[in-house]
Amino acid sequence: MDKNPQVTEAQQPTGRISLDPDKAEEGLTQLVMTVVELLRELVERQAMRRVEGGDLTEEQIEQLGEALMQLENKMEEMKEIFNLTDDDLNIDLGPLGNLI
Template structure:
């Protein structure tokens, strides 16, 4: 059995995944940066450099998405990841409701 792979589709899929993961990491970095700024851990110069680096990263990601026509696919993947995380958090917060729903599915 031969597996036929569309090279362009595969490259776009991998690039979509990489860009999406970098965006998730970027959001975590931004959250950590805000915590450090609010905690007074950074000098004004460090805040400026950090802010500029995050802006540069965001600009680069947007340019890559535009250049490769990935804006929609990245947004779709992000939404899918957000949905998975939301469901997981809900299961952790409301285990009794999820256990009941699981029992109802088996019946």
């Protein structure tokens, strides 16, 4: 038996993008922010490989670190603006697992 009869199955969080036409803007925002977060993480990993590879100068490493921190701060700001959490950006891809 359902513990909360006022919450329908469609309203319960599933970890997936909402396809509700009335919430299309929210779903699109969530999807775009997820893609941006995924790209940010990929850039960060690539930057770490370059740093560990030793092919950057100390100045380049510092600039890269500052750029990555600014990007992370901007993502946090955007998540706050759109009322999203880290969990909201970690979309469930079904049998493939979570995106991030």
